Amino acid sequence: MLSTLRRIVQEVGAARDLQTALDVIVRSVSVAMCSDVCSVYLYNEDTNRYTLMASEGLNRQAVGRVTLGRSEGLVGQVGLREEPINLEDAASHPKFRYLKETGEERYRSFLGAPIIHHRRLLGVLVIQQTKQRRFDESEESFLVTMSAQLAGVIAHAEATGSLHFPTSAHERPRQSRFIGVAGAPGIAIGTAVVLAPPADINAVPEKDTDDIELELTLFRQALVSVREMMSATAEKLSGQIPAEEQALFDVYLRMLDDNALGAEIEALIRKGQWAQGALKAVILEHVRHFEMMDDPYLRERATDVRDLGRRVLAALQQQQQDDVAWPDNAIVISEELTPSVLGEVPREKLAGLVSVQGSGNSHVAILARAMGAPTVMGAVDLPWDRMANRELIVDGNLGRVYVSPAPELINQYRSLIDEELAFVEGLESLKDEPCITPDHYRLPLWVNTGLMTDAIRSLDHGAEGVGLYRTEVPFMIRERFPSEKEQEDIYREQLKSFAPRPVTIRTLDIGGDKSLGYFPIKEENPFLGWRGIRVTLDHPEIFLVQIRAMLKASEGLDNLRIMLPMISGVPEVEEALYLIHRAYHEVLSEGVNIQLPPVGVMIEVPAAVYQVREFARRVDFLSIGSNDLTQYILAVDRNNPRVADLYQPYHPAVLHALHKVVTDAHLEGKPVSICGEMAGDPSAAVLLMAMGFDVLSMNATNLPRVKWALRNIPLTDAKVLLDEVLEMDNPRVIRSAMELALRRRGLDKVLGGRSEIN
Missing domain, CATH: 3.30.450.40 (GAF domain)
Structure with a gap:
């Protein structure tokens, strides 16, 4: 069976x-x-x-x-x-x-x-x-x-x-709702644009075409390109491989003939399918037939057919990559959103994002929040490849996607959007105001950045500094490691934009859910593997170039702070400090006039929680990365939508760990900040303030909300709430208690539209 x-x-x-x-x-x-x-x-x-x-x-x-x-x-x-x-x-x-x-x-x-x-x-x-x-x-x-x-x-x-x-048969398509995970807050109404990963035949979206002749031309050009490439490869390998292997190239070329696969694909194009979709349909049908055969040799031919399809698809995508039609309110849908996908989207056209894979705490969701684009992650049941040009509502507050929404639902959501815009505009008056509580407690609010556009948005929202600049973003959007001069220019732009405000630049943090196409890291369990400081200490040539670029970029500005990610032990701190001092003296010897900047470590793994005092004696500051710390304390992969409900920043174990880090850092006289997503959650920010964090750093979009909330809650009240929740044992009860406390103070607007639309 x-x-x-x-x-x-x-x-x-x-x-x-x-x-x-x-x-x-x-x-x-x-x-x-x-x-x-x-x-x-x-x-x-x-x-x-x-x-x-x-x-x-x-x-x-x-x-x-x-x-x-x-x-x-x-x-x-x-x-x-x-x-x-x-x-x-x-x-x-x-x-x-x-x-x-x-x-x-x-x-x-x-x-x-x-x-x-x-x-x-x-x-x-x-x-x-x-x-x-x-x-x-x-x-x-x-x-x-x-x-x-x-x-x-x-x-x-x-x-x-x-x-x-x-x-x-002629009725309007029925409204459908798909449940995902809230990725970035906000609501978007717009038209779906489906983006597929390169040369993945299974991921080609379905799409009709009105220009059959154009699609036929593109397909034929792709065939010519593949034939020429394969003929050149066959000629190059002639005499180097056995004759039977050489014959495979002839088989491939015959399969592309007008009387073989090519004819079937063209027939589908003439019926109104775009070239990539027709290619997918024919290739997968032949693959399926081969895979069902009893003969092992013939079954193996399925791999050949799939490979041939991938080659033609790559040629087609190369031709059509500039032909994406971007509507004014584009909602980008992909099987898996990546930073490179975000880089393809014209920012002025982007309304929202939907990803079938990933969770609300994945790296790309964090970038989406920084961009201020409403996002739903982990919409595993959404038929993403058939969504092109469909009207959608993306509810990033509740993690929902509505396909072909009814006019009544659109009107309800438009009302919510208007209310939210009015609220955000009302917060603009706080831009130049400090974050001071009613009982006169001052708490600096900084921002997390990764793109140059973040700097403008951050300053517009009244940021007092940068608590985290993600250097991996410039690395991700390139096809090679950026040179020292390229990095110096990038960092200089950030430092200059925020001067004299402090800018905390994190050294390269790749691995886990952050990969470089030109430096792949393949591991069974990447989050417990080679990532963060572990990579750069194993490659001091990468680390030293980056530190030298940071130091040179800071000349005359003196607002640089260097932060080390994924620290789990004192030896890593000491080795990194040695390399930083080495780079500093090399830069001085080149005649660059700078001071050694403050150096800090990120507390992201449980081991670091119990070594805070040892770290604090060696560095100038500490910063908690609450996203990873929560993941590691709870043993929950924050990219896995199946366990997304278990990822709870309000978990008692997480709150007690945060409290311990602050206490231990202050015992050594060192400041401690937090730059994870918790800092941008107004109800969580109240607890963080009560714990004694010296700085909260968040995405620019959330900064006005957090400032408004903290300016309306006395520190003494926040400490009472902290004492109460530290006695609770259920994360959902803790979150509800904090949201209720804000509602009772008339601050429900900062919660970002959590109430459900019926």
């Missing part, structure tokens, strides 16, 4: 539309289970009725015509009970309803399983036999498994508007 299930799933996945998928299901399940009938009834919430949408065994004329009420017949009972019904003699059941049009009077046994997606009933999958018998447990389990597979297919079809009941 397992191999049969795998084969059916492959066939369904290759289906080009919902009706084809349904036909595959009923035909394949009927054969696999040796049943006389297999049918799919889909439920229409608008009419509260089931429609027979596909059947193998019942009268074909009944498909699309026969309907049943919500509680009518055995199908209705399966849906009401939301569990399988297995009957030896269906006609004897009191709820049996005979439908003459179907011709089902000769079938005695009945097994029906509900099709449910995220607790929502989508339909019922049924098998029937003429023989009077009860289906066994393995058959029942198989049908339940198939209904679960079918649920995702139907939900995706509904989301893309390709699910149409016979009576509603």
Whole structure:
């Protein structure tokens, strides 16, 4: 049954539309289970009725015509009970309803399983036999498994508007909602633009074209390019590889002929598919056929076909990369958002972001917050590759994406956007005001930056300094390591923009969820592997160039602070300090007139929490990276949407660790800041202030909210709240208690629209 299930799933996945998928299901399940009938009834919430949408065994004329009420017949009972019904003699059941049009009077046994997606009933999958018998447990389990597979297919079809009941073929696509994880706060309404990773045949989005001749031309040009490249490679390797290997190039070239794959792809383009989508459909269909063959040699040819498709796709993408049509309110959707993807988007066109993978605490989500773009991460059920040009609402506050939203919902969200804009504009008056509590406690608010555009936004929001400048961002958007001079120019621009305010520049922090295409780090568990200071100490040539660039950039400004990431022990601190002093003396010897800047360490791993006093005796300041510290204390991968609910910054263990770090740092007379996302959460910021943090550093978007909240809460009240929550043992209760405390003080606006729209 397992191999049969795998084969059916492959066939369904290759289906080009919902009706084809349904036909595959009923035909394949009927054969696999040796049943006389297999049918799919889909439920229409608008009419509260089931429609027979596909059947193998019942009268074909009944498909699309026969309907049943919500509680009518055995199908209705399966849906009401939301569990399988297995009957030896269906006609004897009191709820049996005979439908003459179907011709089902000769079938005695009945097994029906509900099709449910995220607790929502989508339909019922049924098998029937003429023989009077009860289906066994393995058959029942198989049908339940198939209904679960079918649920995702139907939900995706509904989301893309390709699910149409016979009576509603011309209706507006039904509104669909997908649950993800809140990535960056705010609400965006706009048009979807799908971005796919390079040369990934599986990730090509579906898209129609109005210019068939252009797509044909692009495809033919891509074929010419690939043929020339392969011919050149074959000629270059001639005499160096065996003749049978050399013959593979000839096979590839013949597959590209107009009478082979090329003809099939062109035929799909002429039907209105864009070139990349037609290529994907043909290549994957051939791959599937090869993979299902019994002969091992022929199965291996699936790899050849996929490789050929990848080469042609790369050529097509090279031609079409500049042809993306950017609507005014573009909502970028990708299977996995990356910093390089963000770099492709014209900032003036960007309204919001949606990623199928990742969580609200991933690095790209942090960048999205810095950009002020409403973002939803981890929308795992969203059929992202079929979303091109669809109207969307992105709710970054609640982590929701609405596809084809109803006009009423759009109006509700527009009202929320208007309220939020009015509130933010009202906070602009605080730009030049210090963050001072009603009982006169002064707390500096700094910003986290990574892009040059962050500097302008940060200063506009009244930032008093930079608590974290992410140097990995300039590294990520290049195709090689930036030179010392290039880095010096980048850092100089940041330091100059904020002078005389302090700028804390973190040394290169790659690994984990931050990778460089030209310096790949492949590990089974990257977050516990080679990352942060571990990489740069193993490559002192990278570290020294970066430190020299920072020091030279600070000449005449004297506002540089250097920060070391991912420190887990004293030896790392001492080795890094040695290299910093070495670079400092090298720069002095070149005639650069600078002072040795303050050096600090980041507290991001549990080991560092217990060595704060030892670190403090060796460095000038400490800074907590609460994102990683929370991840490591709770053993929760912050990029994994499956465990996103377990990532709780308000967890008692996290709060006690933060409190300990501040206490120990102050015992050694050293200041301590926090530059993780907690600092930008107004309710968390109240607790951080009460703990005694000397600086809070956050993304520029949240700074006005935090300032407004802290200017309206006395330090004495904040300390009372801290004492109360440190006695609590449930992170959700702690968060609720803090939000309630803000609401009682009339500060609910800073919570960023957490109330749900119904």
